Amino acid sequence: MENPAVEPVDEAHLIRTAQTGDRSAFEELVRRHQHGVFTLALRLVNDREVAADVTQDAFIRAWRGLSRFRGDAAFKTWIHRITVNAAWSMKKRTGRHRALPLEGAPPIADTTLSGDLERAGENLELRHRLRAALDQLPRPQRTVVVLKDIYGWSHGEIAETLGITVTAAKVRLHRAHHRLREHLEGES
Amino acid sequence: MKGMNARQCRRVRWRLSEVVLGDERLSVADERHAAACLSCQAEIAHYRTIDRAFTALQQEVAPAPPGLVSKVMAGLDRSPIRWFRRPVAVSVSAMSAVAVATTVAVAIRRRHAAA
Incomplete structure (x- = not known):
């Protein structure tokens, strides 16, 4: 695309x-x-x-x-x-x-059509669980996770764009990671 | 010694998220602890799973709704969306209503007091 x-x-x-x-x-x-x-x-x-x-x-x-x-x-x-x-x-x-979980919406397409079905299935499961965990995060934490972990922004870029300090960006990210981990662990 | 190990373990586990998912480094002593500690190893495994899931999410694309390009082009001459319009309108009306109600209540009370 x-x-x-x-x-x-x-x-x-x-x-x-x-x-x-x-x-x-x-x-x-x-x-x-x-x-x-x-x-x-x-x-x-x-x-x-x-x-x-x-x-x-x-x-x-x-x-x-x-x-x-x-x-x-x-x-x-x-x-x-x-x-x-x-x-x-x-x-x-x-x-x-309006909290509308992504899985309730039309699916996001996977652009990597892997021939390895087992790996594709594992990826799908992982993505589903992570999306559910992301839905549980407060908005400021969710934003920094999306920008850092999915889009690869630096702490500095996140801080500048959101108008927060680099330390605040790091703290939010750290808390978000711990929440994600707790949520995923609670699920399994 | 046991207490010190427990403290070190807590400290290391607290930092592992940013070591696995970010670009933080552990000190040599903490690295040595993490390599030998089952709790830390379990924590590292959890964060590696999350890391794999993030990598998988990076491949996803949500197709934009049909007609979005036309909507954007039609909107170029309009102002950017004023997200605050409705809440401001609602809050102004609400404040006006409160002000009128307060004035009426004060007037009634004064009339009662005078009587």
Whole structure:
């Protein structure tokens, strides 16, 4: 879905064109990144309807701030940071927290179609249990876990984006890991 | 000596999550303890399982709802979503209602007091 190898137009060229106000170039960027942004939003807000709103909001913010994008980081990194901000401010302002477990929603597709059925089954079971455990975490802890453990952000990036200190990010992560471990142990 | 071992074990186990899932390192003494301690080994095994699950989660993609691109493009000229609109409206109405109720209650009390 986001495989640059098969994309006919270079992303840097698309960004430069979109920065001149070209909507069709921006539309192509949205098309390429919609699934990645939606996946991140869904992981953060845990509700497909709200995740769609967050995705839309993130792209609108990106369009408005496109002139400030200098290309120091990849576009994907930039739009993901905007998505986290959009999800964070939405939650902070409305307090909306409709807890809809991800397993109740249409399934997230596994992009690795492994021929090893036993391993695939084990992965599925693990993912299911971890998702359930993530659902139990308070929102601030869940956010840092998603960003650090699934998206590989550094403590510094998390702290900067969420407006907290690096120590606070580390403490949240540490507490979240212990909660996850307790939840998974209690389950087995 | 036993008490010291128990304390060391608790301390090491507390830190193992960030050693397995993060980039923290144990001291040589703590590493030696973890290698020989069954509780610590069990803890390490738990966190390795969690680590594998995270790796598996990284492969997942949730397809965006159909029509999302069109919605985004149609929304470019609109303001970003104002998430706070409704709560603010609700809280302003609620505050107004409370203010009116308080004024009426005070007026009634004063009238009763005067009578």
